Amino acid sequence: MSGGAPNRAGRMAVNAAAYAVTVFLLLPTLIIIPMSVGPERFLRFPPAGFSLRWYAEYFRDPDWVAATLFSLEVALLTALCATVAGTMLALALVRGRLPGRGLVELLVVGPVIVPHVALAVAMFLVFERLRLTGTLLGFTMAHTVLALPFVVFTVLAALYRFDAELERAALSCGAGRLATFRHVTLPLIAPGVVSAALFAFIISFDEPVVSFFISALDRKSLPRKMFEDIDYNISPTLAAVATMLTALTVLALLLGFVLKRAAERRAAARSG
Amino acid sequence: MRKLDADRNAGSISIEGLTRRFGAVHAVDGVSLDIRAGEFLALLGPSGSGKTTILMSIAGFEYPDEGRILLGGEDITWLPPNRRNLGMVFQRYTLFPHMSVLENIAFPLKMRGLGRAEREERARAALRTVRLDQLGERRPAQLSGGQQQRVAIARAIVYRPRVLLMDEPLSALDKNLREEMQIEIKHLQREIGITVVFVTHDQTEALTMADRVAVLDHGRLQQLGAPRELYEAPQTEFVAGFIGETNFWSGSAAAAAAPGEAVGVRLEGSGVMPALAVSRVAAGDRVRLALRPERLRILPGAAEGVPALVTEAIYAGNATTLMLEAAGGQVLRLRIPAGAGLPEAVAGEAVTLGWQAADARAFGVAP
Numbered sequence: 001m002s003g004g005a006p007n008r009a010g011r012m013a014v015n016a017a018a019y020a021v022t023v024f025l026l027l028p029t030l031i032i033i034p035m036s037v038g039p040e041r042f043l044r045f046p047p048a049g050f051s052l053r054w055y056a057e058y059f060r061d062p063d064w065v066a067a068t069l070f071s072l073e074v075a076l077l078t079a080l081c082a083t084v085a086g087t088m089l090a091l092a093l094v095r096g097r098l099p100g101r102g103l104v105e106l107l108v109v110g111p112v113i114v115p116h117v118a119l120a121v122a123m124f125l126v127f128e129r130l131r132l133t134g135t136l137l138g139f140t141m142a143h144t145v146l147a148l149p150f151v152v153f154t155v156l157a158a159l160y161r162f163d164a165e166l167e168r169a170a171l172s173c174g175a176g177r178l179a180t181f182r183h184v185t186l187p188l189i190a191p192g193v194v195s196a197a198l199f200a201f202i203i204s205f206d207e208p209v210v211s212f213f214i215s216a217l218d219r220k221s222l223p224r225k226m227f228e229d230i231d232y233n234i235s236p237t238l239a240a241v242a243t244m245l246t247a248l249t250v251l252a253l254l255l256g257f258v259l260k261r262a263a264e265r266r267a268a269a270r271s272g
Numbered sequence: 273m274r275k276l277d278a279d280r281n282a283g284s285i286s287i288e289g290l291t292r293r294f295g296a297v298h299a300v301d302g303v304s305l306d307i308r309a310g311e312f313l314a315l316l317g318p319s320g321s322g323k324t325t326i327l328m329s330i331a332g333f334e335y336p337d338e339g340r341i342l343l344g345g346e347d348i349t350w351l352p353p354n355r356r357n358l359g360m361v362f363q364r365y366t367l368f369p370h371m372s373v374l375e376n377i378a379f380p381l382k383m384r385g386l387g388r389a390e391r392e393e394r395a396r397a398a399l400r401t402v403r404l405d406q407l408g409e410r411r412p413a414q415l416s417g418g419q420q421q422r423v424a425i426a427r428a429i430v431y432r433p434r435v436l437l438m439d440e441p442l443s444a445l446d447k448n449l450r451e452e453m454q455i456e457i458k459h460l461q462r463e464i465g466i467t468v469v470f471v472t473h474d475q476t477e478a479l480t481m482a483d484r485v486a487v488l489d490h491g492r493l494q495q496l497g498a499p500r501e502l503y504e505a506p507q508t509e510f511v512a513g514f515i516g517e518t519n520f521w522s523g524s525a526a527a528a529a530a531p532g533e534a535v536g537v538r539l540e541g542s543g544v545m546p547a548l549a550v551s552r553v554a555a556g557d558r559v560r561l562a563l564r565p566e567r568l569r570i571l572p573g574a575a576e577g578v579p580a581l582v583t584e585a586i587y588a589g590n591a592t593t594l595m596l597e598a599a600g601g602q603v604l605r606l607r608i609p610a611g612a613g614l615p616e617a618v619a620g621e622a623v624t625l626g627w628q629a630a631d632a633r634a635f636g637v638a639p
Contacts, residue, residue, distance in 0.1 A: 163364075163366070165362055165364060165366050166366055166368060168333055168353070168360075168362070168366070169360070169362060169366040169367075169368070170368070170379070171332075171333075171352075171353040171354045172331060172353055172354070172358065172359070172360035172428075172437075173354075173379050173380040173383055173427065174354050174355075174357070174380050174383040174384055174431070175354055175379070175383045176352075176354050176383075177354075179383060180354075183368075183379070184368055187370045188368075188369070188370060
């Protein structure tokens with residue numbers, strides 16, 4: 001084992017570099033946490049003490065609570081719509097004999113490629129005319145468009161791993177197309193569909209650009225409200241909100257991870 | 273009376289002029305076949321012969337470009353697969369991995385709206401039929417390949433279909449298990465009196481299991497017949513070469529002959545030998561002679577026949593295979609069964625070969 005020592009040194013150097021990059025990426029996010037517990041009226045680092053008053057402030061302020069609830073509603077509805085539509089679209093792309101398949105694929109990728117600002121302006125112009133700005137319907141529609149590609153890609157990946165012969169087997173057992181989907185396809189691609197829904201939820205919940213344009217004075221999403229807060233009064237409430245947002249996103253990712261692990265463990269138990 | 277007739281023929285299948293094209297390729301080219309109720313029919317052919325396409329057309333996963341398919345006299349050509357009431361066993365086991373063995377078998381019953389208690393009872397009965405009574409609660413992945421395929425068979429027969437379609441169901445199993453399953457499937461078929469259409473590329477499997485075998489090549493039906501017929505009386509050169517071992521030797525007809533008549537054949541680099549004309553030949557027509565290795569004989573002494581040189585003698589216990597080189601460089605295999613007291617030979621020996629006229633089939637060669 002003469003090569004052991006230099007190897008270990010090299011590996012440690014690589015690890016150190018990796019950790020350094022991770023810290024560099026996380027630091028701005030993490031710095032917000034101590035700033036949110038400072039007692040002063042202005043954002044300051046390091047904080048001069050410890051206080052949860054800005055968290056309390058957030059929950060007392062009806063504007064913050066309204067924006068949060070609105071964002072939650074939109075994110076839940078978006079997750080629902082994008083998952084249903086995206087799963088159907090993925091199925092059509094994989095199983096269907098779709099005329100103009102390439103064009104459909106291009107349209108699905110569209111929202112990822114087109115700059116969000118351009119999308120936002122376009123949506124604003126249309127929504128303004130239809131009186132959809134600041135409405136639950138308008139936001140849900142806009143965010144569904146943004147989340148759809150991610151749902152389609154995630155479900156497509158699950159469908160490619162799925163053995164299509166099982167659908168034939170189900171058909172030969174007398175199951176119709178719908179029963180085949182319900183009893184065979186959906187249960188087997190469920191982990192993919194669930195992570196797609198989580199994706200859609202997160203994308204909608206912290207989507208800033210389009211939300212900024214299609215919000216109304218009285219109905220706005222949480223990110224828009226945060227923008228406004230920065231403009232008018234930089235209070236540590238903002239840091240408190242950011243901290244909670246981060247926590248929520250981490251929780252959602254953890255949930256997805258746990259669900260995936262559970263599905264994998266079930267699969268392992270089957271083959272074990 | 274009509275009802276009785278209908279019941280008796282419910283498991284019969286008629287394929288009429290079936291054609292399926294993929295682009296310019298004819299996967300199936302005008303195949304007509306009548307499968308009797310309760311018959312075990314094998315579709316045999318190399319890959320690309322169209323056997324699977326025919327099966328998938330019966331199952332409803334392929335739709336033909338021409339022709340139609342009748343099941344028990346009823347036209348099912350355009351019926352969706354889930355409304356054909358056929359049992360199907362796939363090449364890979366295709367059990368639903370998220371259901372237990374029993375749930376898998378009960379699935380067709382569930383789709384037909386049967387109650388839970390009856391589903392369970394009939395699924396257990398089907399599981400007994402394939403002799404896996406104890407494994408109902410397991411997941412498919414916990415079973416061996418052979419067990420999984422048995423479960424797939426149970427799932428395919430649980431709702432008592434008239435017809436069972438099998439797409440190379442044993443090709444994923446190892447040799448011993450495959451032979452065991454061949455016999456088991458054959459027994460099961462006799463027991464429940466179901467029509468079986470069985471796709472395979474393995475001629476031994478087809479000959480062992482089937483009542484009749486349909487040999488296919490390039491989308492065309494080459495010959496349909498009982499295993500013995502195919503081996504003893506192949507109707508085309510392809511069948512002669514595909515079923516069993518065959519030596520081919522080119523030559524020309526010494527005289528005109530009608531199908532089934534004896535004809536002398538002038539072999540390339542050798543003399544005239546007796547044969548049986550399979551198709552009509554005129555004097556001087558080019559023919560190909562098909563000779564089974566075990567029907568070739570070494571003639572004693574100075575008898576008249578084809579002189580050849582033994583290049584190799586391979587002893588295999590139950591038989592000895594001789595590799596021979598006849599005049600004109602023609603290579604032949606000859607098999608001498610052990611224990612029959614037939615004359616043998618060693619490498620380097622010069623021998624004289626002969627055969628019965630009926631054992632040499634002469635196929636006309638298209639000019």
